[in-house]
Amino acid sequence: MGFxxxxxxAIIFAAMFVGFGMFHSATxxxxxxxxxxxxxxxxxxxxxxNTAIEIWSATWxxxxxxxTVRANNTGSTELSVDEVDLLADNRxxxxxxxxxxxxxxxxxxxxxxxxxxTVTSLDADPGRVKLITGPGxxxxxxxxxxx
Amino acid sequence: xxxxxxxxxxxxxxxxxxxxSVAGVFTDTVGRxxxxxxDQGLDVSENVRTDVExxxxxxxxxxxxxxxxxxxxxxxxxxxxxxxxRADRMDLFVDGIFETNVEATLLExxxxxxxxxxxxLDIAHSLDPDTDHRVKLIVNADEEVFKFRS
Numbered sequence: 374m375g376f377x378x379x380x381x382x383a384i385i386f387a388a389m390f391v392g393f394g395m396f397h398s399a400t401x402x403x404x405x406x407x408x409x410x411x412x413x414x415x416x417x418x419x420x421x422x423n424t425a426i427e428i429w430s431a432t433w434x435x436x437x438x439x440x441t442v443r444a445n446n447t448g449s450t451e452l453s454v455d456e457v458d459l460l461a462d463n464r465x466x467x468x469x470x471x472x473x474x475x476x477x478x479x480x481x482x483x484x485x486x487x488x489x490x491t492v493t494s495l496d497a498d499p500g501r502v503k504l505i506t507g508p509g510x511x512x513x514x515x516x517x518x519x520x
Numbered sequence: 521x522x523x524x525x526x527x528x529x530x531x532x533x534x535x536x537x538x539x540x541s542v543a544g545v546f547t548d549t550v551g552r553x554x555x556x557x558x559d560q561g562l563d564v565s566e567n568v569r570t571d572v573e574x575x576x577x578x579x580x581x582x583x584x585x586x587x588x589x590x591x592x593x594x595x596x597x598x599x600x601x602x603x604x605x606r607a608d609r610m611d612l613f614v615d616g617i618f619e620t621n622v623e624a625t626l627l628e629x630x631x632x633x634x635x636x637x638x639x640x641l642d643i644a645h646s647l648d649p650d651t652d653h654r655v656k657l658i659v660n661a662d663e664e665v666f667k668f669r670s
Binding site for chain 1: 528531532534535536538539540542543544546547550551553554555557558560561562564565566568569571573575576577579580581582583592594596598599600627636638640
């Protein structure tokens with residue numbers, strides 16, 4: 374009888390040991406995945422809070438059919454030019470030229486730099502534009518017509 | 521004496537078999553539970569990483585097109601999760617009514633809606649002119665509300 378009881382107890386004990394190992398690793402992995410995601414969200418929120426832009430000129434040149442938007446990065450986040458979106462009267466505009474401080478090749482829009490967007494694909498003055506940055510911070514402005 | 525040893529042997533084998541069965545069931549159950557916890561962790565992390573923003577210009581008259589009866593919304597992926605750019609993976613309510621007539625178009629190259637990308641949603645829903653409306657968009661438990669005037 375003694376062998377039976379201690380043998381069974383050993384098997385059950387081993388199973389509990391294995392079970393605890395499996396449960397522990399699954400719980401720790403799940404917790405780590407969620408905590409990484411939360412850390413990522415905190416970082417994103419910080420970037421969003423540090424992002425600020427200002428449109429200081431939005432002009433429509435009817436003669437040349439050109440919309441020019443100049444915006445200043447007034448926050449402290451380094452923004453990406455290719456993540457910037459432009460809506461002209463709620464129409465998503467693509468295929469425009471950009472330049473940051475006169476440099477048309479750069480993809481970085483750093484703090485206190487001016488991004489200039491030149492759109493030539495519009496037929497008429499849109500009246501209003503909205504500029505959206507990568508973190509989601511956006512500004513709107515009305516366009517002014519220039520001769 | 522031989523009969524006592526035989527019965528002890530039978531009891532020993534029986535107890536081993538029972539203990540092994542209990543151990544098998546126990547580890548199997550714990551394994552399933554661990555898998556479920558792992559899956560739940562992935563789901564929660566996906567929800568936490570998902571963040572979308574309706575970037576349409578609410579002040580523009582062009583959000584709703586009177587002649588076609590279409591609402592056009594632009595949604596930007598501002599999270600860190602790549603999402604499917606499919607209307608059937610989003611829930612959309614226009615003035616509290618669940619909308620199924622929605623077309624999603626990815627406004628960039630590729631098939632995946634990567635962070636920073638924009639999707640255009642065309643919602644076929646007629647609205648009364650000059651009234652206030654709200655659209656609610658739910659993607660991976662991230663809820664966004666957009667208010668505009670038709």
